[in-house]
Every structure is written in structure tokens, then in C-alpha cells.
Amino acid sequence: MPSYRQMLETAERWREMPAIERVPSGVAITFDDGPDPDCTPPILDALDAAGVKATFFVVGEQLMRHHAIARETAARGHELALHGYEHVEHDSLRPQAARDDLARALGAFEAATGRKPRFFRPPYGRFSEASYDACRHLGMEPVYWSAWGMDWEPIPAERVADLATRDLADGSIVLLHDSTRYGHRPDCGPTADAIGAIAARAAEAGLGVDRLAELGPLGPILSA
């Protein structure tokens, strides 16, 4: 099991690898911070309209309140993954508190869905060494992103789509959010409205859009 430092070094090497050495895989659109009764349903509808499947990194404390939305997300063909329990920065926690947050999140996920998540993305992308080790120990794969729509800020849909598709390439992992709870914006409209343009630009580039689990082997992608 690689250490956190080894993972970072691997990520650096992965980023420097010529694209041809990576397995062609397509693009993943991912959503953090749900499930959310105001944001998740219109985003599910936008994904249906675009004809693409996505991956939702759910927060344990939201899953406890809105598990029916998570189950509907899965029933509509999307993938559920994990984003922690309390949405705290793991490197601000004592090691045992970070481990407890992951274990509690995993328990909530299994209780709500009857399944184990394959992927884990820490809130704010902030692993600590303890939480990274716990992620691997609990059998999950760490996932970051390669581009974000900056949709935690109040910016229009066109800007979200432009940012999300900047440098779009095979293996890109786009980060968006299906909740306003941990950001600074009033609603999720721009995120839902950007989905069609993001899917269209992927198609123009000859790239499919699918769940993370359907893509080829993933390098541990870090944000730029």
C-alpha cells in the first residue's frame, strides 16, 4: 500500500507520462457535496437530457438526510462514491478524527445504498497521511480531478463549462458540485445548465463521457 508521499510522487510521474501510455478511456463528469434536494434532481435531469452518466461523491451527513435522492441517482444509472462524513479538511483533524470521519462516512454509505464505494475524494482535496492510509485500508481508491468548473462561486453556466472543458483530454476528470452547502453561490442552476455544453464539447473532441468505474485505469490525478 503506497504512502501518501508515494502517492503524490506517483501522481507527478503520471502527469508527466505521454498520453499514449495511458489507456484511452474518455472523460468523467463528477459531482461533490450532495445528495441535495434542491440541486441533485435538476442535475440528474440535465444528465439525462445530455445522455451521459456521471459519478456523485456524496457527503455522509447529507446522505443520512437525503438517502432517497442517492438511491434515485444510482437507479438512474449513475455511480455513487464517497466524499467524507462532515465535509471537513482532513489535514485539519487529528489522525484518529480523520480515520473516524472516513469510517463513519463508509458506514452511512453502506447503510443507505447496500454497497461499498470504490472511489473516495476528500473534501477540498485535502488528505492527511492518516486519512489517505484509512482510505486505502477501507478498500477505496483515492480520486482527485483534472479540471473544475469553479461552480462553488456565483458564475454563469458558460464560464462553468469553459473552465470545466479547458484542456479537455482523454482521461479528464471534471469536478462540479450538486449542492450549494459548502460553497458561496445561491443556487445550482449554472451547474445544471453547463452539463449539456460540457458533454457536447467532449463529443466534439471524440471523447465519451461515463462513470469513473467505466474508464480505464486511473492515475491519481491532482488538480493543476
Ligand SMILES: [Zn+2]
Ligand atoms: Zn466538497
